[in-house]
Amino acid sequence: MSHPTQSVRIQVEDFSMAVEVDALRASSKRIGGIVSFLGCARDFSEGRDVFSIAFEQYAGMAEKAMFALRDEAMQRFDIIAVRMVHRVTTVHAGDQIVLIVVGAEHRKPAFEACEWLIDTxxxxxxxxxxxxxxxxxxxxxxxx
Amino acid sequence: MIKVLFFGSIADMLGQRERLLPAGEGMTLADVLKAVACADFKPLLVAVNQTQVNDMHRLVKAGDEVALMPPFSGG
Structure with missing residues (x-):
């Protein structure tokens, strides 16, 4: 698993959205807008209760694919910085799963890049x- | 040898997460899929050395790592 300060990482532990937003904000004084997506575990899916969700990754390739996504987003959109964290563990309702934070000079590319990043x-x-x-x-x- | 990794529902179906296959001359990804009885699995995503590959005629050689994966469902 990766170092907790790495901007793109996969980890077992929970993360703090505030810490990630602060780190992104501190990375450039040109940032004028920050957009984030936080994915959480639901207790209901496809019409049935969900007690827990266990995640599995292809170690190595998963983090590499996340770095490639970050790089592609930096090319495609007029943005300044990205932070992405995905947990791989067993989570329960309300737990945090994935966080994407995008900083740009202006809000529009930050919104677009954040949506593209989670979809992709x-x-x-x-x-x-x-x-x-x-x-x-x-x-x-x-x-x- | 070729290391074949199985993930998610595929690993559960086969009851294993990893298998070693002897590498053969002119061996393709399609041959690997047949050898591990995954040729009929659909949808199936394949990666060679951690890069996704769509061409099942692609040659594989000793030392390669082949991953057989169901569609991703992270996030």
Missing amino acids: LKQRVPIWKKETTPNGESWVTEHP
Whole structure:
């Protein structure tokens, strides 16, 4: 697992959104707007209760894919800095899962980049989730 | 040898997470899939040495790491 100050990382431990936003804000005085996405665990999915969600990653490739996403976002959008953290552990309802923070001179590219990053992360980063429900365990196959 | 890694539902179905295959001359990804009985798995994503690959005719050699993965569901 990666170092806690690395701007793009996968970790077991929980993270602090405030710490990540502060770190991003401190990285450049040109930043005029910061947009964040925080993904959390729900207690209900596909019409059934969810007790817990266990994450699995392809270690190495998953973090590499997140760095590639960050680099691509920096090319595609007029933004200054990105921080991304994804937890890989077992989480329960209300727990934090993933955080994306984007800083730009102006808000529009920050909003666009943040949405693109979370949408594309779901398609390109080799991480899987398995939900424990009243009917047992099942792998989540879709990424809405 | 070629190291084949299985993830998510594929690992559960096969009851294993890793397998070593002897590398053969002219061996392709399609041959690897057949050898580990995953040729009919759909949808299936494949990576060679941690880079996703779509061409199943791609050659593999000793020392390669091949990952067989269901569609991702992170986030």
